Amino acid sequence: MSDLKETLYEELKLKLGLIVDGVRHEKGIFDRVLDGNNALRRKVSSYFEGGLAPYAFVLPHGFHVGLDYRQDSPYEIVEKNGVFSVTYLGKWQADISFPTPPLFYSKTTSDGVRMKNIGNDSSSGSPDRSLVISYSTECALTEKGKVCLFCGIERNSKLLGEDKCPALKNPRLIAETVKAAYDEGFKHITLTGGFVPERRELEYYLDVGEALRAELGVADFYGTACIGAPADLSVIDKYKETGFRTISFNTEVWGKQYFEIVNPGKVEMCGGYDNFIKAIEHAVDVFGKGRVRSNFVVGLQPKNVLFEGLEYLTSIGVVTVASSFHPCIGSHLEGHRSPSVDWHWDVQLRHAELLSKAGRTYEEIFYATPGRNFSHEIFQIENGDHPAFRQAGEKLAV
Numbered sequence: 001m002s003d004l005k006e007t008l009y010e011e012l013k014l015k016l017g018l019i020v021d022g023v024r025h026e027k028g029i030f031d032r033v034l035d036g037n038n039a040l041r042r043k044v045s046s047y048f049e050g051g052l053a054p055y056a057f058v059l060p061h062g063f064h065v066g067l068d069y070r071q072d073s074p075y076e077i078v079e080k081n082g083v084f085s086v087t088y089l090g091k092w093q094a095d096i097s098f099p100t101p102p103l104f105y106s107k108t109t110s111d112g113v114r115m116k117n118i119g120n121d122s123s124s125g126s127p128d129r130s131l132v133i134s135y136s137t138e139c140a141l142t143e144k145g146k147v148c149l150f151c152g153i154e155r156n157s158k159l160l161g162e163d164k165c166p167a168l169k170n171p172r173l174i175a176e177t178v179k180a181a182y183d184e185g186f187k188h189i190t191l192t193g194g195f196v197p198e199r200r201e202l203e204y205y206l207d208v209g210e211a212l213r214a215e216l217g218v219a220d221f222y223g224t225a226c227i228g229a230p231a232d233l234s235v236i237d238k239y240k241e242t243g244f245r246t247i248s249f250n251t252e253v254w255g256k257q258y259f260e261i262v263n264p265g266k267v268e269m270c271g272g273y274d275n276f277i278k279a280i281e282h283a284v285d286v287f288g289k290g291r292v293r294s295n296f297v298v299g300l301q302p303k304n305v306l307f308e309g310l311e312y313l314t315s316i317g318v319v320t321v322a323s324s325f326h327p328c329i330g331s332h333l334e335g336h337r338s339p340s341v342d343w344h345w346d347v348q349l350r351h352a353e354l355l356s357k358a359g360r361t362y363e364e365i366f367y368a369t370p371g372r373n374f375s376h377e378i379f380q381i382e383n384g385d386h387p388a389f390r391q392a393g394e395k396l397a398v
């Protein structure tokens, strides 16, 4: 293994640790960085005992890490003479910097709504840029008392204050935000959000698709509709007709019993586990291999059960996503612990291998997933296409 490749893997594993264990910092440490840089501030800043914080920080080789404050984390961000670093149990790991927010974060829609509150940059610093539109800051499962066990939407929704958005964001304002992002080089959007009473979100996706086609002047677009399985599977065909090139159903865990425990609301809203899996299979028939995604919250079940699901879904052409479980404040699993970083690292490496074995490409993963994840990084490191290789080449050439 080349030195740079080895360094990239070491740093990627550090990123994984920072996701799984979170990071702490002294209150006020970021005040000077954030002063006058509103776009860098994370939305739910009052969420953190650490006070105001940037939405992410950057490791030396460009890996962006979403800042997840955890009081009991072994990782800490410290500052000395204006240089910020990450430590582990007090031992220096790496100096860090902060991302440059996209231009659209500083823009407003024609109705004066801040675009930052409509779309989130999910590119993690990659030149392949993507954004996520969460159409709502609420989920109908909250009132039913059936939120997914790992989800912190209830508490987030209470804390958003002025950043709280209406039950459904206006499709026209979403289209304006996406246009602004595409104008600065973004190439893919994911539309996602919680359930809406009477499953009104199913029709709403079609409205957003129409608005996007009109605003972008295209017949279809690189966009992923991320939805709960509909009882009537023909809805899936309509999403394709509306212009979405990819679609997603997040299983979160594999196996009926796990699904029913972790996703009680999805059981009720989506016709149960069997219908959920049928929806994924039908979507592959309609959209094609490499154009259907399913997320797993990795760390909620034994590895052998998890891989049974990952193996089945990748074998039929699904782009699976292995999101490492980290307990959200305000979720039913607040205070729980995720498996060790080594456990998660093994999952990430084996999962990338599965996607590769199933014939998936980096491009398919990019266009089917909401944001850059470990599979993107591992694919690009293995292919030699990682931006860090290019940067190193450029530096050598100077």
Ligand code: SF4
Pocket (backbone or CB within 6 Å): 138, 139, 140, 141, 146, 147, 148, 151, 152, 153, 193, 194, 195, 265
């Ligand atoms: S469906 Fe589950 S994960 Fe999605 S917003 Fe609702 S509670 Fe959260």
